Amino acid sequence: MPAPTPASSPGPAGSVRRRVGRPTAAVLDQDGITTAALELISSKGYDGLTMAALARSLGVAPSALYNHVASKDDVLLLVEDHLAAMVDVTAFGVEPWDVAVRRWAWSYRDVFSEHTPLIPVIAVLPVANAPKTLAMYEAVTAGFRDAGFPEEKIISAIVALEAFVFGAAYDVTAPEDIFDAGNLAEQVPNFTAAVDRLALERHARPTDVAFRLGLEALITGFGALRG
Amino acid sequence: MPAPTPASSPGPAGSVRRRVGRPTAAVLDQDGITTAALELISSKGYDGLTMAALARSLGVAPSALYNHVASKDDVLLLVEDHLAAMVDVTAFGVEPWDVAVRRWAWSYRDVFSEHTPLIPVIAVLPVANAPKTLAMYEAVTAGFRDAGFPEEKIISAIVALEAFVFGAAYDVTAPEDIFDAGNLAEQVPNFTAAVDRLALERHARPTDVAFRLGLEALITGFGALRG
DNA sequence: CCAATAAATGAATGGCATTCATTTACATCC
DNA sequence: GGATGTAAATGAATGCCATTCATTTATTGG
CATH class of the missing domain: 1.10.357.10 (Tetracycline Repressor, domain 2)
Incomplete structure (x- = not known):
């Protein structure tokens, strides 16, 4: 199932005419990339944020992203600024x-x-x-x-x-x-005692x-x- | 030039008999891996710290490392503890x-x-x-x-x-x-002024x-x- | 002496960011 | 209105990476 391309006029049945080259209106821009990256991060975490996944979520080939950002770090910078x-x-x-x-x-x-x-x-x-x-x-x-x-x-x-x-x-x-400290607890008595003591306080997250x-x-x- | 293996008896000229299987004494241990990792980091930085490079610096195949550490993160933990x-x-x-x-x-x-x-x-x-x-x-x-x-x-x-x-x-x-702030400096006057003011102090590293x-x-x- | 094990090999595997030649729609200029 | 240039897409490579696995073998313990 190919990604839907809004304004494409499909060819005859059996041959899907894929859009190639400059589209009617730019599919991608930095805002769209930023938004898609944030959605991806919130659904799959940072491990799921790959250039391939980002491109897929935008219905686009990975290489297309590089017309709008210089690198993955660039994407991270966009996210940071947001x-x-x-x-x-x-x-x-x-x-x-x-x-x-x-x-x-x-x-x-x-x-x-x-x-x-x-x-x-x-x-x-x-x-x-x-x-x-x-x-x-x-x-x-x-x-x-x-x-x-x-x-x-x-x-x-x-x-x-x-x-x-x-x-x-x-x-x-x-x-x-x-x-x-696991099995080394005996070797660090002061530390272990302090950790245990803190655990008794049940007011807020440590x-x-x-x-x-x-x-x-x-x-x-x-x-x-x-x- | 193959990595030298201390106790190997080379075969006839032209065919290098490579050591395979359990060696006389273990080549690797966690201390050796830690030391090699630290040397690699100090010479090539963290980008240069790959499992392949680490193995090479130890004269060993990359897969051999996994008999002693579970993962690359494990190597990083060894370094951290050192x-x-x-x-x-x-x-x-x-x-x-x-x-x-x-x-x-x-x-x-x-x-x-x-x-x-x-x-x-x-x-x-x-x-x-x-x-x-x-x-x-x-x-x-x-x-x-x-x-x-x-x-x-x-x-x-x-x-x-x-x-x-x-x-x-x-x-x-x-x-x-x-x-x-580059070309956005005018839009952040207070910030720019404070940055400039700090730059005048030439006592220690900021x-x-x-x-x-x-x-x-x-x-x-x-x-x-x-x- | 035999079986089990620890420790090595090297050949996959799959994932990753990034590059590149190519294609095409749109905008601009003559 | 036709030629030209450019922005923006494609998909096929590239090269690097961590990790896995079947295999081999020297040593050790029963």
Whole structure:
């Protein structure tokens, strides 16, 4: 069963006339690719995101994608930029600085904890080709400046917070028993005791407790820098 | 030029008698694989670390590796555990708590900033099969406990510090101009100004400044939790 | 001495991103 | 309105990769 091609006039029965060459209207564009990639990721995960699968979901040959993106990393960058727009920066300039940072960091972590395979790509790729990501940075930077942050420390503070957020995003995806020492437990008594002790606290997800603990320390520490 | 096999008695000239089957003494073991992997990584980087290249550097067929490791991820776990032993935990129990944390976190970041491709693997894999990693956690946990940390908060604090360390390790590898907004600079004036302002400070690497800023905030914040 | 096992080989396998020659519909210019 | 150029598709290769498997054989344990 060939992929349906909207405006093709099929030939005589038995011979399917396949559309070749420039179509009436471009089937593909970066928005469509981004959307299809996101759907694929949410249904099959990042392992299912292959150029072949992406092309299939768009009813197109894999090679056709390369007319619109330079590489698979390019697709990942498109996805990343889309996600950056979902991070909540609306509190900056409206709520107090600490509230705004808290909202931003939690939503940043939540968005990317579902997309950790992007992190190695984001962390290294220049931001120039990611307009929505840049817009996020702009909002956060403005929020810090308006809160009285010394200008030469703003980027450092954001970088530090972002590092924490990315690391914490991984932590969200870790299996619950990641700290189970198994048969080596006897050799690490202090560690085992601390892990067991934490397990008794049944208030919130351990990953959320750790994130809150670290985030509050960063907010308190950075808040003291404001002029 | 075939790989030399120590105790093989070559056949007549023109026909090289290759060793097949169980050798006199096992050529491979996990230590040897780990060492070879580390050498390969340091010479060719993680892109050069393929099972084929690893086997070649050991003078062995790729399939032979699978008698000693279950998968490539298994190799990465061996490497990770080796690196964990290089992280400096010697200050715990000797120096004051804050000094020890500082030394641990800086060395942890420095070690893994050269090995960021391991991070996605570490962050998710149970610790039970990584004895040296466990030993590191044990030393850190004991240090926190002896410093008067409430036991139910120790793991959370370590997890938070580790998240920050992993994120910061990525940051070390980022290109210098990662925050260059390019032709979109006009649309993000606050961000651009802050980036430019930071560039004027020529004291230390920006990545180190950000790491110090975040780490000191975490140490101060967590230090207040001690009983 | 014999059977079991551990440890190697090399030849598949299947999946992957990416490249390339080719084709064709549309837009533009003369 | 016809020629020309170009954007956008095709599908067939390419080369790399991790992993599997049947096979072989030296050593070890009963």
